[in-house]
Amino acid sequence: MLRTAALLILLVPAVAAQTWTEADTEAVTGNLLTLTFAPDLGALAEGEREAVAHLLAAGQILQELYEEQVHPDASEVRFHLDPESDEALLFRLFKGPVGTTADNRRVAFAERARPPSPERGVYPQGITAEEVEAYLAAHPEHRDDLLALRTVVRRAAPDEIARDRQTLEDHPSLAALHPRFTARLAALAERPDATALYAAPYAVAYADRVMVVRHHLLSAARAVEETDRDFAAYLRLRATDLLTGNYEGGDAAWVAGEFQNLNAQIGSYETYDDALFGVKAFYGLSLLARDEARSAELAAALTDIQDLEDRLPYERHKRVRSQIPVGVYNVIADFGQARGTNTATILPNEADHARKYGRTILLRYNVLTDPELFAGAKARFCAGVLPQHCDDLTLQGNFQRTLWHEVRHYLGVDRTEDGRALGPALQRSADLLEEMKSDLVSLFVAERLHETGYYTDEALRSVYASGILRVLQTVRPRREQAYQTMQLMQWNYFLEAGLLSLDASTGRLAIDYSRYHDTAESLLREVLAVQSAGDPERAEAFVERYTTWDDDLHGRVAAALAEAPAAGYRLVRYRALGE
Ligand SMILES: [Zn+2]
Numbered sequence: 030m031l032r033t034a035a036l037l038i039l040l041v042p043a044v045a046a047q048t049w050t051e052a053d054t055e056a057v058t059g060n061l062l063t064l065t066f067a068p069d070l071g072a073l074a075e076g077e078r079e080a081v082a083h084l085l086a087a088g089q090i091l092q093e094l095y096e097e098q099v100h101p102d103a104s105e106v107r108f109h110l111d112p113e114s115d116e117a118l119l120f121r122l123f124k125g126p127v128g129t130t131a132d133n134r135r136v137a138f139a140e141r142a143r144p145p146s147p148e149r150g151v152y153p154q155g156i157t158a159e160e161v162e163a164y165l166a167a168h169p170e171h172r173d174d175l176l177a178l179r180t181v182v183r184r185a186a187p188d189e190i191a192r193d194r195q196t197l198e199d200h201p202s203l204a205a206l207h208p209r210f211t212a213r214l215a216a217l218a219e220r221p222d223a224t225a226l227y228a229a230p231y232a233v234a235y236a237d238r239v240m241v242v243r244h245h246l247l248s249a250a251r252a253v254e255e256t257d258r259d260f261a262a263y264l265r266l267r268a269t270d271l272l273t274g275n276y277e278g279g280d281a282a283w284v285a286g287e288f289q290n291l292n293a294q295i296g297s298y299e300t301y302d303d304a305l306f307g308v309k310a311f312y313g314l315s316l317l318a319r320d321e322a323r324s325a326e327l328a329a330a331l332t333d334i335q336d337l338e339d340r341l342p343y344e345r346h347k348r349v350r351s352q353i354p355v356g357v358y359n360v361i362a363d364f365g366q367a368r369g370t371n372t373a374t375i376l377p378n379e380a381d382h383a384r385k386y387g388r389t390i391l392l393r394y395n396v397l398t399d400p401e402l403f404a405g406a407k408a409r410f411c412a413g414v415l416p417q418h419c420d421d422l423t424l425q426g427n428f429q430r431t432l433w434h435e436v437r438h439y440l441g442v443d444r445t446e447d448g449r450a451l452g453p454a455l456q457r458s459a460d461l462l463e464e465m466k467s468d469l470v471s472l473f474v475a476e477r478l479h480e481t482g483y484y485t486d487e488a489l490r491s492v493y494a495s496g497i498l499r500v501l502q503t504v505r506p507r508r509e510q511a512y513q514t515m516q517l518m519q520w521n522y523f524l525e526a527g528l529l530s531l532d533a534s535t536g537r538l539a540i541d542y543s544r545y546h547d548t549a550e551s552l553l554r555e556v557l558a559v560q561s562a563g564d565p566e567r568a569e570a571f572v573e574r575y576t577t578w579d580d581d582l583h584g585r586v587a588a589a590l591a592e593a594p595a596a597g598y599r600l601v602r603y604r605a606l607g608e
Pocket of ligand 1: 464
């Protein structure tokens with residue numbers, strides 16, 4: 030996956046007061062970029078327009094559910110919002126009643142909202158990770174349900190149990206689909222135990238609205254069943270997935286289907302918002318219009334992907350899927366977890382689904398090439414490098430580098446030398462190594478793509494410049510920030526190799542492009558070797574070696590980047606929603 034380099038996710042220890050002030054609001058509104066996505070939908074057939082209307086309606090509901098998953102007071106705050114107020118603007122921007130201050134503290138800005146807490150709206154209020162762990166240790170048989178992707182954890186209090194039993198009575202289909210949960214509730218009702226925890230499937234916890242979402246998906250499916258059979262089949266399966274919490278059917282149809290003009294990411298996939306255990310997926314929906322010409326061009330460029338795999342600097346080359354499901358899209362509207370300025374996604378995350386069906390890559394063209402977002406990126410680049418490099422970065426280079434980053438998740442080491450999965454083998458270094466691999470493969474193969482004529486001289490230079498922008502940091506990353514940490518590692522490696530050097534008089538970086546390919550290759554070789562070995566201590570030593578931070582070098586460049594004229598907050602609006 031790939032997220033835009035948001036300045037907002039760099040958290041700073043909370044030392045300042047935990048109240049939101051007028052000054053905090055002004056710091057947001059004075060540093061806000063508002064974007065409106067408005068792709069041309071003129072080519073859609075009537076049935077497709079009808080499907081769009083249903084999917085937007087489903088998205089609005091998932092937006093609300095997402096806000097409530099993130100904060101237990103979200104619906105109360107939303108109900109009392111004055112649409113013209115600053116509070117409404119903040120609620121929209123931050124997707125709930127908690128904002129991020131200019132110095133990166135998370136603070137509730139709405140009076141009716143409690144301060145933010147790691148349990149969010151998906152664990153009992155006030156619970157700690159230690160308490161959950163203690164319960165799991167005593168009741169290992171409930172571990173899988175309690176830590177499942179798509180369940181809400183509850184205390185077994187009589188009113189909670191009664192409410193969930195009422196839901197099952199109102200929706201007999203849910204009782205039929207969740208027999209184990211139904212039996213557990215019945216057992217708890219007979220022997221109430223206030224110290225016990227239980228896991229309610231999302232479909233039960235949010236039953237009434239999930240049923241409405243399901244209805245919209247089925248209606249959208251009906252609207253396109255004549256013109257887009259694969260998309261209709263996917264929507265029908267996903268409508269059922271939302272009730273079972275098991276997305277395998279919909280994921281298979283999503284990844285393997287050949288859709289026409291529309292695509293949609295629907296349901297709960299990403300776990301970034303679960304601050305307690307990082308295991309709960311939060312709701313979202315992303316409705317996309319396919320750019321057929323750009324998708325076809327991309328598919329043509331991907332035909333030689335096996336050749337690129339065979340050129341990578343490691344021994345155990347694998348067979349790459351000849352058909353990688355990748356498309357270029359324009360965002361019609363995003364909801365919930367998916368809302369923002371994400372440039373691309375690669376899903377599903379569940380390892381079993383990815384292994385069996387592959388993963389679909391969705392490139393968001395109108396985000397990737399938005400002129401104002403690019404102007405901010407370029408301002409940061411130009412603040413960090415010598416003036417003669419500034420114009421090396423072009424919009425197309427940024428797009429190509431992002432595109433190939435996603436495709437590169439398909440290439441390279443996917444198991445250790447002795448056959449273990451990378452995640453459990455490399456533990457907390459697994460994600461950052463995987464992301465660094467993808468970054469470096471896309472830089473390493475650039476030379477080959479230039480030889481084959483895919484990149485012009487100018488495009489190659491721009492891809493390289495984009496690779497430099499990617500690694501520069503505005504603050505020193507914390508070790509648990511996988512993306513920023515691996516970017517800093519590349520920055521340091523590039524310095525060591527002489528690809529980058531600090532111009533002492535200006536405090537800016539000089540780029541020696543003649544060293545680019547060899548530098549990318551040698552670091553990639555090292556990353557692939559660390560992944561192959563599957564030794565977490567070796568990985569940790571590698572991370573440690575390249576995460577040094579020198580205030581006179583990194584700090585100086587970081588300060589220059591932070592000064593660049595680029596908005597810190599981005600509010601996204603959608604024409605399709607009448608905005
Ligand atoms: Zn990635």
